[in-house]
Amino acid sequence: MSLRRRTLLKVIVLGDSGVGKTSLMNQYVHKKFSQQYKATIGADFVTKELQIDDRLVTLQIWDTAGQERFQSLGVAFYRGADCCVLVYDVNVMKSFDTLENWHEEFLKQANPPDPRAFPFILLGNKIDIDGGNSRVVSEKKAKDWCASKGNIPYFETSAKEDYNVDAAFLCIAKAALANEHEQDIYFQGIPEAAVPENEQRGGCAC
Amino acid sequence: MLESELHDLSDDADYAASQQQGSASMMLGSDSAKQSSPRDGAEIVFQKDNVAIHPTQFASERISGRLKLIKQSSSLFMTWIPYKGHNSEARLSDKDRSLYTIRAVPFTDIRSIRRHNPALGWQYIIVVLSSGLAHPPLYFYSGGVKEFLATIKQHVLLVRSAEDANIFLVNDFQNTLQRTLSSLELPRAVPLACGPSDMSVDESILNENQERADNGVNSGSLSVTQFHGRPRHKAHDPARDLSIQVLEKFSLVTKFARETTSQLFGENHSNGFSANERRTHIQANLDHSKNSSNVVENTSEKSPVALDSHEFDNLSLIWGKPRQPPLGSEEWIIFLDSEGRVTDSEALRKRVFYGGLDHELRNEVWGLLLGYYPYESTYAEREFLKSVKKLEYENIKNQWQSISSAQAKRFTKFRERKGLIEKDVVRTDRSLAFYEGDDNPNINILRDILLTYSFYNFDLGYCQGMSDLLSPILFVMDDESEAFWCFVALMERLGPNFNRDQNGMHSQLFALSKLVELLDSPLHNYFKQRDCLNYFFCFRWILIQFKREFEYEKTMRLWEVLWTHYPSEHLHLYVCVAILKRYRGKIMGEVMDFDTLLKFINELSGHIDLDATLRDAEALCICAGENGAARIPPGTPPSLPVDDGSFYVQQDDEVL
Incomplete structure (x- = not known):
């Protein structure tokens, strides 16, 4: 497995419409921000290559439509995912409230081998808006939710200001890589106990 | 074209009359054949101008010419000579023209004539020779297929095939008259050793010089005039009349035709799909190809250079009409009576289908195309409706x-x-001058219309993609209430795209998969193999009618063309097939998986040739015909739903 020259890691970005999914991805991959992104219709992805330790990985980051009505399409797009990134807007309570739904829906549709161990990451985006004054979801509230989901790593970001975006995606890549590693072992029939789960979580050191 | 006409020529008075006359002259013909005198003068019994072939997938590359039936003694010959100088296309060389020229093919060499009556476009025929070869389709741009067949009927035995009313068998004595004329048996193999040397050539039959004078056609190096044998000879052994040179000529023609048609299909002969799979494709109930390939199969083993059925399928493909310039104001007036009614809505729809509208006409015509204004309304009635509807909108x-x-x-x-709509309107076509800049009032109008629509149709509400559909409508109508009602009319057709259960989208994607299966089974099999049959990679195309795939002006052009519902209300699905077909070689050649395919399709945005795609889509739609329509489930958008009751299913657990 380690002899593979390149590893493809599939990452799915989910969250309500307008929380900044496309912007985060474009900031990370193209180092650009635009106020004029169009609402994503259907799905699309961008790729980025990066080196993690001694491994060259290709991150394939999937962008999907944010409206709930399109969730049923997920089946086609979520399969084979290595990591799921949940995004909410710290200025919009509803986008935080629906995280539960996105989390649940993803697991239902992607149907990973071990749902409890599947890596998620939470991003609270748009912290730049109004100097933080219009914020309605506190950092503590977000972290509490992450803790309730098995210590999901949490990042506060601004796609517009390019704040914390690289760090967040590096963590995402590491989580995906760890998960991929775990899955390889899983498919080889080696007992799960061989993978220290806690260490994997801690790998992000967020 | 009337449905009944597709199958029964006997309704046709001309034909019925000629039938009697024809059988009489046939008897006479057979008699006189025995005592033929080849030096009798030639007589042109039928002549038709503007009969054309399309050597490539480009409908503009049309070679027009004159079709003639010439009778000499008791024998009938067919000629088709292209005009010179009528085709400005530089790509068509004189060599191409003379390649296709049909110089006096005797009817004893013709096995059958297959007639095609497309639902729209031009009638055409395919002439299948005894050898199994076929000429490329001859399109009758000025009509006259009926007369052509009737005239033939007067001079040779022409009977309808029992299997297909559009196939006319020539000199099929055995099957029809139960006669055993061994001398007329079709050749088992083409006797290549039989050269032309034992045949005399009567140049005067062919009026070659006259043809040249008429049309200025240079007969070129491929001239085969020397192979037109004497009628007497043919009556005894038609096989002898098929010379090596004729075969060479036709193998060139068919090779060229195959190469050019395969460009349309993007047929990659090294893609690993077996001939068997191609055959499946042929037999996929494309009615004309099915039947005509039967005809070919009967003879294909008998001739060393016969067409295979695959080739024939391509040959029988018709190309969409050339696109026209957009309908302009001066021409538009012609469609209206003095009070502003559209007198012939079908003619208008047809015209818009082939050319679209000048931008300044869109404001007036879109409401009609969308069904907001009835075609039969007068100027005054439309003004009245406008004011009534304005009040209704305000309410x-x-x-x-x-x-x-x-x-x-x-x-x-x-x-x-409201929040969702506000998020979307600020990211809808903001680079367009009409919507750009801070505090652009048109953004607010977009929001107001969408919010009003979500109250007008509360069950459907607002869904992403709607702002894309509304944007060009507001841009064109430039009036809030008018844009609203045109949007309402459009949503009558496309509303199910946004259903909560996505059933409208699923039925269209399903229909698309069925159409690809029909029109390109290797591609279908490829998608099946790669687990891509959900066609989600076409989701955006269908959801917002290619809005993100073309620049703004082209999108408006495409929409008005689709709204005519002219060849089919589901033309958009054929547009999908046309685009996929254009890139099928790349898709299969690069062995794209679902992810790569989705990315590839998304990145086609801005790179699709609209006019060429529309021509392909029209041709595919006509090719598929009833078989295509039968693959689209009833109620598939933009068709009205079958059952109104279950149209918008409200789900309690979702609020938007």
Whole structure:
């Protein structure tokens, strides 16, 4: 497995419409921000290559439509995912409230081998808006939710200001890589106990 | 074209009359054949101008010419000589023209004539020779297929095939008259050793010089005039008349035709799909190809250079009509009576289908195409409707405008719907001057119309993609109420695209998969193999009618063409097939998986040739015909739903 020259890691970005999914991805991959992104219709992805330790990985980051009505399409797009990134807007309570739904829906549709161990990451985006004054979801509230989901790593970001975006995606890549590693072992029939789960979580050191 | 005409020529008085006459002259013909005198003068019994072939997939590359039936003694010959100088296309060389020239093919060499009556476009025929070879389709741009067949009927035995009323068998004595004329048996193999040397050539039969004078056609190096044998000879052994040179000529023609047609299909012969799979493709109930390939199969083993059925399928493909310039104001007036009624809505729809509209006409015509204004309404009635509808719009708009902030606080569904719309309008076509800049009032109008629509159709509400559909409508109508009602009319057709259960999208994607299966089974098999049959990679195309795939002007052009519902209300699905076909070689050649395919399709945005795609789509739609329509489930958008009751299924657990 380690002899593979390149590893493809599939990452799915989910969250309500307008929380900044496309912007985060474009900031990370193209180092650009635009106020004029169009609402994503259907799905699309961008790729980025990066080196993690001694491994060259290709991150394939999937962008999907944010409206709930399109969730049923997920089946086609979520399969084979290595990591799921949940995004909410710290200025919009509803986008935080629906995280539960996105989390649940993803697991239902992607149907990973071990749902409890599947890596998620939470991003609270748009912290730049109004100097933080219009914020309605506190950092503590977000972290509490992450803790309730098995210590999901949490990042506060601004796609517009390019704040914390690289760090967040590096963590995402590491989580995906760890998960991929775990899955390889899983498919080889080696007992799960061989993978220290806690260490994997801690790998992000967020 | 009337449905009945597709199958029964006997309704045709001309034909019925000629039938009697024909059988009489046939008897006479057989008699006189025995005592033929080849030096009898030639007589042109039928002549038709503007009969054309399309050597490539480009409908503009049309070679027009004159079709003639020439009778000499008791024998009938067919000629088709292209005009010179009529085709400005530089790509068509004189060599191409003379390659296709049909110089006096005797009817004893013709096995059958297959007639095609497309639902729209031009009638054409395919002449299949005894050898199994076929000429490329001859399109009758000025009509006259009926007369052509009737004239033949007067001079040679022409009977309808029992299997297919559009196939006319020539000199099929054995099957029809139960006669055993061994001398007329079709050749088992073409006797290549039989050269032309034992045949005399009567140049005067062919009026070659006259043809040249008429049309200025240089007969070129491929001239085969020397192979037109004497009628007497043919009556005894038609096989002898098929010379090596004729075969060479036709193998060139068919090779060229195959190469050019395969460009349309993007047929990659090294893609690993077996001939068997191609055969499956042929037999996929494309009615004309099915039947005509039967004809070919009967003879294909007998001739060393016969067409295979695959080739024939391509040959029988018809190309979409050339696109026309957009309909302009001067021409538009012609469609209206003095009070402003559209006198012939079908003619208008046809015209718009082939050319679209000048931008300044869109404001007036879109409402008609969308069914907001009836075609039969007068100027005055439209003005009246406009004012009535304006009041109605204001009333609906007032429903949400009168919601106070206190009320809104307790009205989550409203707040969220409004929030979603506001998020989307600020990212809809902002690079367009009409919508650009801060505090652009048109953005607010977009929002107001969408919010009003979500009250007008509360069950459907607002869904992403709607702002894309509304944007060009507001841009064109430039009036809030008019844009609203045109949007309402459009949503009558496309509303199911946004159903909560996505059933409208699923039925269209399903129909698309069925059409690809019919029209390109290797591609279908490829998608099946790669687990891509959900066609989600075409989701955006269908959801918002290619809005993100073309620049703004082209999108408007495409929409008005689709709205005519002219060859089919589901033309958009054929547009999907046409685009996929254009890139099928790349898709299969690069062995794209689902992810790569989705990315590839998304990145086609801005790179699709609209006019060429529309021509392909039209041709595919006509090719598929009833078989295509049968693959689209009833109620597939933009068709009206079969059962109104279950149209918009409301789900309690979702608020938007």
